Amino acid sequence: MSFNARDRMIARAARDIQPGMTVNLGIGLPTKVVNFIPKDFPVCFHSENGISGVGPVLSNDDADRNLIDAGGAYVSPLPGTAYFDSATSFxxxxxxxxxxxxLGAFQVAANGDLANWKIPGVFAPGIGGAVELAQKARKVAVLTTHCDKKGRSKIVETCSLPLTAKSCVDRIYTDMAVIDVSDNGLVLREVAEGLTVSDVVAATDAKLNVPAGTCPTF
Amino acid sequence: MLLDKKTTIEEAIGRIKDGDSVMLGGFGVPGTPFCLIQELVRQGQKDLTVIKNDANEKGMGVDWLLENGQVRKLITSHIGLNARAVELKNNGSVEIEFVAQGILAERVRAAGAGLMGFVSDIGIDTEFADGKQQVELNGKVGLLEPAINADFALVHAQSADSFGNLRFSGTAMNFNPLMAMAADTVIVETESYVALGDIQPEDIHCPGPFTDAIVELSDLPEVYGVVQR
Structure with missing residues (x-):
């Protein structure tokens, strides 16, 4: 995946953030979304370690040692930022x-099941805050590469990995496509510039419904 | 006149016995009571059950207790940044109980509020529900989450007075005020020790009746600083 494809999917996810939203960006790729939000755009970022109104990331030289986000990055306050304890945060x-x-993902299933916390026998560091975010945010979107490092589709008919939460995902952004989870399965909404609908269908393990007409690009 | 709870770090940590359960504040570095943990390592109490959000990173905080073999069980939400904790879990030498982060916070909060537990639907229909008692409430099925209390809480405050009224700084608040309510004995280390009345009553994050021992930190060791990655 080229640098541009990665930036393009992050920018695409950022475009769906609406004025007035309160948004939690999961650790990893999702935290990069903040770099694509216009300055002075009215959005409130929440970090589960106890901040609403998370401001820009600071360099170590400018950092406040007591002010991190849940991924450990040193962040800054904004006018109107609030700090609170972990129970209030959740x-x-x-x-x-x-x-x-x-959120990031290892696998997303056709019915919106999400697996993003454990690969049995390989990776089991604990769930952190992901289960509550996945189950309770009003809208849950996944931002991930379309395929894993071995080239296997992360978008699958049924998750083989332990679930974070059932039927929780509403929309998937990848380096190849924007896909919605509907009651009738996955619906292809957009393809990345330079790719065709057939490219995306071929790279996807789960069945994709493709609406009639030209598929928009992003 | 309110009781003066200031004491020495040796005396305060000396109250902890082998086999006790100990809550540790902190989420990553901010709010972790490193000096109190260091003294616990020096005194060497064994067979501890430790409750902390995360296992810190290797060479920091909880990791000192793990390295020194003082932990029997760790109740936590995440250990991914500490390779030693992962190894000790995998070879079975430390029992790890994973709890979803907000459920951990709420189980601690429930204990601090004098409750036996609460019911939530977090984790339902996944392996997080394994072994948990199901409860039907208002026509919905939830999971019974028992309160977590402890013999001790070790807490890091930005400022404290002699009665143990506390304030926290930025995201160093995290689990600290919750744990300060949930343990039988609450030991506080503070960066700034102030006179009674210096913190305005409206500005107190954790009221003194919850705390038992106040330790003033003289210098902050480097471990409290910005992590250079």
């Missing part, structure tokens, strides 16, 4: 105050 999550969370 009260905000579980009671549905997050408009959107963007």
């Amino acid at each position: 009260a905000m999550v579980r009671s549905g105050r997050l408009s959107l969370t963007l």
